[in-house]
Amino acid sequence: MVWDLSRFCYVRTLSDHKFVIELLAISETLGDIISVSHQNHEMESLLCVHTINGELVGQVVTDTRITAVCYSTAPEGLSVNVIATAFTDGTIKLWSSWDLAPVRQLQTDINIPINWFYNVFQ
Template sequence: MEVESRVHLYGHSSEVTSLHVCKPYSILISVSRDGTCILWDLNRLCYVQSLTGHKSPVTAVSASETTGDIATVCDSVGGGSDLRLWTVNGDLIGHVHCREIICSVAFSNQPEGVSVNVITGGLENGVVRLWSTWDLKPVREITFPKSNKPIISLTYSCDGHHLYTANSEGTVMAWCRRDQQRMKLPMFYSFLSSYAAS
């Protein structure tokens, strides 16, 4: 299979730190160390708009497949991270400061009107924090007692029943609600995790 470049998308003046495709809304979102966040049209492969106001490098991005809302994470001047929530049209809904550095971010994907979706952040201290998409208030924290390594990536299963996290040590974990555990902890390890060996 041969692969070739169809088009170059220009807009950032520094390193691109993260990309996110939101297929239901046909957008690609790119963020950069220069503080820019750009929305691109996937059908026409062109610039749509920029989400402005980040005063520091934007390090993570995600979009809701149900609403199109966008979450961006940037470094905070006083330490930690700032989490911002935007509409797909580029309006800032709100923002919240997190004392810890947010390394990764994702949206839950339950049908709107049935449940309240959350923005999930993987923190540098190994904690996963959930914020309500309605008011950005913390909903809960998920911790893994054996590790405090940064959560560098996270995503939800297609049905939204499982949250998968990966830390900087090579450990991948699957999380679900207690009532869905079915007597076993849904967890697995990948790569050369020290936990798998013990």
């Protein structure tokens, strides 16, 4: 659900996920919303991006479970922001925030989920 915190009222519900949303991030530059859900114990994830007005920009089903997600914060108009996703196998993928096209994949030497590694060493 999206709430207007200045008026303390309900705005809309984003309902493209069939399962519980486990990860969420909001763009500081545009207000777009990234949400990630997982189908029970399956390894795949559903990544959805909505505009601040609740319109679906796009969605991607990944064959590896997403463990962390965030937006870059470059100034709009000067650069294109990306969505960074971390996976259980240590891979990091960058996606275009405009259309969810793959931009780059970074392979790490870490064979543990990125979110677990971050929590242990912060």
